[in-house]
Amino acid sequence: MIHNIAIMNANKRGQRQVWLAVALSVFTVAWGGNEFTPLLVLYREQGIFSDLFIDMMLVCYAIGVAVGLLGAGPLSDRFGRRALMLPAPLIAALGSAFIASGEELGVLMAIGRTLSGISVGMAMTVGGSWIKELAHPRFEPGVKPSEGARRASMSLTGGFALGPAVAGVMAQWLPLPGQLPYLLHIVLSLVLLPLILTAPETRQSAHLKVKGSFWADILVPSVRNKRFLLVVVPMAPWVFGAAFVSYAILPTLLRDMVEYSVAYSALIALVTLGSGFTIQQFGPQIMGESRTRGPILAMSVTVLGMAGSVWVAMNPHPWWALVVCVILGLAYGLGMFMGLADTQRIATPTDLAGLTGIFYALTYTGMIFPAVLTRLSEFFTYPQMLGFGTVVAVLCLIIVGVTSRKL
Template sequence: MVRARKGEQHAWLAVALSMFAVAWGGNEFTPLLVLYKQHGSFSNLFIDAMLITYAIGVGAGLLAAGPMSDRYGRRALMLPTPLVAVAASTCIAYGEDAATLMAIGRFLSGLAVGMAMTAGGSWLKELSTPRFDPTAKPSSGAKRASMALTAGFGLGAGVAGVLAQWGPIPGQLAYALHILLTIALYPLIIKVPETRQSAHLNIKGSWLNDIAVPTARDRRFLTVAVPLAPWVFGCGFTAYAILPTLMRDSVTYPIAFTALLCVVTLGVGFLIQQPGPTIVGDGGRRGPLLAMTVTIIGMALAALVPLNHSITLTLIACVFLGLSYGLCVFTGLSEVQRIAPPNDLAGLMGLFYCCTYVGMIFPAILTKLDGTFTYPQMLGFGAAVATLILLALIKTAKKQTA
C-alpha cells in the first residue's frame, strides 16, 4: 500500500505542469505551417505530411506507453517524456531547412505527447485521489489532465504564432522557449511518488497481452466514448487548420491569425472544463448530448465561413468548435476513468486518445476532396454526421456505467 507523505497532496500539480510543457511543444507547429509554406524550403505536400508524421508518433506513444505504464509504473514512462519533447524541439529548430531532422522532430514530438497523455494522465488521475490529495473529487483526475493538455496546446500555439509573425529567428525562437520552459519544470516531477501499486510486483504474462486492454470491449466505451473521440481534434483542426486556410487571403497577418484561432478555440476548450464535472454529471446523457450539440453548431458555422470570409463569423465558429473540443475530451476521459480498473487505466486512455487523433485526418480529407466538393458542402456534411451521432447517443448514453 502506497502511503502519502507530507506535501504529496500537491504532487499532481508537478505532473500537470510537465504534461502542459509537453503539449506546448506538440502544438507549436500548427501556426508555423504558414511560415514553412512561405519559406519555400519544403513542398506543401511535405509540410502537410508532417502532421501525419506527428500523428504516427502520437499513436506510437499512446499504444506503447499506456500498457507499459500499467505494467512498469507511471514514473518509468513519464520521467523521460519531457526529455523526448526537448529532443523534438531541438530537431525541429535545426531542421527548418533539413527534411530528415524535421521529420524526426515531428515524430518525437508526437511520441512525447502520446506518452504524456497516457502515462502522465494516468499518473495525474491516481495522484488526484484522497490517498494523495484529500481535496480531490472523483472527477478531479479527468479535469486536471484535460486542462493541462488543453492549456499547453493553446498557449504553445499562441506564443509560437506571435513569435513567428513578429519576432526574430521565427523558425527557432519558439522552440528555444519551449526547451527552456520544459527544462525549468522538469525537476518538479523527479520526487513525485509512484502510484501504480502493482508496478513493482511480479506481473505475469507478456507485455503484448497488456495491449489487448480488456475494458476496450466495454459497451459504454464503444458506444459513448469512441463516438465522441474524433470530434476532439476534428473540431480543433477544423478551427485552427481549415478555417485559417480559408481566411488566408482575407487577413493581413496570416500566421498571427492562425495563432489567434488556436488560442480562441483551445482557450474556450480550457474554460468549459472548469465547470466540467457539473456539466457532465455522473455518467448519464447530459455530457455527451451537450458535447455533440455544440459540435453541430460549430460545424454548421464553419460551413458558412467560406461563403462570406467574415473574421467575426470565423471567431464565433471557433468558440463553438472550442466548446466541442473541451466537452468531448472531458466527457470522454471521464467515461474512461469510470470504466477502467487500475491495471487497464492507461491502456484504455491510450485507445481513447488514439480515437481522438482520428480527427487529425479531417483537414487532409477536405483538402483532397476540394474541387470535387465545396468547403460549405463538406463542413455541412460534418454537421450532418454529428447530428446522426447525437441521435444515437440519446439511446446509448442513457444508462450510467455500473
C-alpha cells in the same frame, strides 16, 4: 503543539499539490506538440514545402501520438508511471530541435513532428493516468472522483493553447521565426524536467510483481465495454476533429484576408483552446450524476460548430471565424473531458493507462481531417466537405444520444 499543527497543515498542502508536478510536465509536452500549428501558415507562405506535405506533418504527428499512446500506456500500467513519463519532456525537446533544424529539410521536420507526437502520446496516457491516480483520498482527502479527469484535460489544453499562442507571436514579430519558438520550448522542458521526480509513484505494485506478457497488456480487456464502444468511440474523433477544423483549416481559408496571418493563426488557436480550457473547469458540474447529459451536450456543440465552419467557408470573414472558433473550442473541451471521464470510469485499475491511451488515440484520428480535406479540395469545395462533416457529426450525435441512455 502549534508548531506540530503547522507542520501537519504544511504536509496536507503538500499532499494536495503533488499532482502539479505531473501536470506541469504534461503542460510542457503539450506546449511543444502544438506550437507547430500557427507556423503552418508560415511554412505555407515560405513556399518551400507543398500544402499537402505541410498537412502530412499533422499525420506524422498523429502517428507519433498513436505510438506513444498505445505503447506507453500498457508499459506504465506494468512498470509504473514515473519510468514512462520522465522521458517524455526530453523526447519533446528533441522533436523541437529536429523541427527547428528542418525548416528547409522535410526529413528532419518529419522526424521532429513524429517525436513530438510520441512525447504527447506518452504525456496524455501516462501523465493523465498519473494525475487521475493522484486525485485520490490517499494523496488528497475529500477529492472528487471526476477531479482527475478535469486536471488532466486542463493540463493538456493549457499547453495546447499557450504553445501555439506564444509561438505564433514570436514567429510573426521576432527574428528566426522557424527556430526561436522551438528553442524556447527546449529551455522550458529542461527547466521543468526535475519537478517530475518529486511526484509519488502510484503503481508501486507494478515494480514488485509483473504477471503475464506485455502483449496481453496491450489487449486492454475493458476496451470491449459496450458503453466505451457505443458512447465514447463515436464521440472521440470529434475532440481534435473540431479543434483542427478550427485552427488548422479556417486560418488557411482566411490567410489572404488578414495582415498578420501567422499571429492571426495563433489567435485562433488561443481562442479555440482557451474556450476548451474554460469549459473544462466546469466539466464536473455540467456532467453531474447524469451519464447522458455530458456526451449529448458535447456532440450537440460539435454539430453547431461544424455548421458554423460551413458558414465561414461560404462567407469568409476573420471575425466570424473567431466566433465559430469559440464554439469549436467548447466542443473540443466538452468532448475531451466527457470522453476522458467516461473512459476513466470504465477502466479497471490494471488497464487505466491502456484504455486512456486508446481513447486519446481515437481523439487524434480527427487530426487527419486537414490532410484529407487538402487532398480532396481538388474535387470538392470546402463548404461541401465541411457540410459532409456536419452530417457525420449529426449521425454521431444520434448514436450517442440513444446509447448513452441505455448503457
